[in-house]
Amino acid sequence: MTDQPENPLRDALADAISSNEVILFMKGTPEQPMCGFSARTCAALTATETEFASVDVLADPRIRQELSSLSNWPTIPQLFVKGELVGGADIVGQMYESGELAAVLGAPATAGDEPLPETAAPGSAPPLQIENRLS
């Protein structure tokens, strides 16, 4: 453990994860993903017609570092549903194809029939700006 008991960034991340039913930590934004893995994950969520919150980890390098230590997951993107890590791009893609993703998200179980679109439709909410909560 560190000598600093206070970690506002970790608190902000934990708060974002617990207060958003579906939240995606990604590189870029749903409108403009900066990485193919993030783009694919957005596309899967969009295809299941799920509204989701998003955080751009590129906004501040500390977000990624703190998120990975919180989630014990080394890579981006990371999808959380109801406070639990569902997985990264590979798992989300696999679950989309099997229909499990729709089940986890509580969406109609019609997803998975269609191949993923190349690009995600714009997300329903503007990205959360965790970095604005950093001192």
Next chain:
Amino acid sequence: MPTASEVKERIEIGIPGSDAEVTSDDNVHFSARVVASDFAGLSLVEQHRLVYAIFGEGELGGSIHALALTTETR
């Protein structure tokens, strides 16, 4: 830069009894399919964590820029 066969070897040593198929076009982006009996009873997240744990801090996203991963229980 690691080669696909080096990544394969590390996964198979890291998860005894596993079989890994690893491909890479550039020795930076890798794609791996890992079959292991150790995955039995684990969630997909836990299965992927087992594989990720083989690689050092900063290696994934660093010298191994991307590791597309599929896991399967034997």
